[in-house]
Amino acid sequence: MAEPTAIAAPAAECRLVDDAWSLHHHHRIRAEVFVEEQGLFDPDDRDGHDDDPSTLKVLALWDGQPAGTVRLYPLEPSSLLWQGDRLAVAHAYRRHSTGAPLVRFAVATAGRLGGQRMVAHIQPANVGFFRRLGWRTDGPREIYVGVEHQPMVIDL
Numbered sequence: 001m002a003e004p005t006a007i008a009a010p011a012a013e014c015r016l017v018d019d020a021w022s023l024h025h026h027h028r029i030r031a032e033v034f035v036e037e038q039g040l041f042d043p044d045d046r047d048g049h050d051d052d053p054s055t056l057k058v059l060a061l062w063d064g065q066p067a068g069t070v071r072l073y074p075l076e077p078s079s080l081l082w083q084g085d086r087l088a089v090a091h092a093y094r095r096h097s098t099g100a101p102l103v104r105f106a107v108a109t110a111g112r113l114g115g116q117r118m119v120a121h122i123q124p125a126n127v128g129f130f131r132r133l134g135w136r137t138d139g140p141r142e143i144y145v146g147v148e149h150q151p152m153v154i155d156l
Contacts, residue, residue, distance in 0.1 A: 012067055012098045014105035017057035025066035026057045033088035040145045045086065049073055056109060060089075060102050067093035070102045072110055072118070082110035082118040082156070103133050111156035118156055121149035 017026050027046070034045040049055045052073060060068040068089035075081045084106045089098045110118050119138065122130050127137070127150050138153040 012060040012062055012101040014058055014060045014101050017059050022059045026059050026069045029069045029090050030086055030088050058105055060098050068098040068102050070106050072106045079114050080116045082115040084118050084120040115156045119153050122152050
């Protein structure tokens with residue numbers, strides 16, 4: 001019997017938010033990261049996109065426990081251009097490679113829904129992470145919620 005040459009690493013399970021439990025944890029993780037930890041928003045980070053039915057919210061789970069989140073939505077009626085934002089990973093899951101599956105799930109979902117490109121505004125410390133996932137910079141850095149962000153784009 002042959003020895004295995006590689007061992008599959010566990011991965012986060014990403015799914016669309018479709019119930020009250022998932023929605024609660026989606027917003028809880030965002031609040032922990034963007035309100036409490038980073039102080040970017042006060043009193044919360046919710047905006048009009050959260051109430052828009054075209055916005056898709058994603059929750060990542062590790063062994064059934066909420067670990068991270070992201071949201072995505074079309075930027076134009078044709079749904080060719082999508083925005084990804086509010087990528088947040090709970091502190092306890094940052095060493096579990098939770099961010100990459102969330103970004104890949106968002107990109108794949110937008111592509112499956114007819115998107116051709118996805119854009120995002122990335123904090124400078126995370127630009128290298130997004131580049132490794134196939135994203136490229138898209139213009140000069142901008143100030144968003146008082147913090148420098150780099151516009152980035154990926155073809156779907």
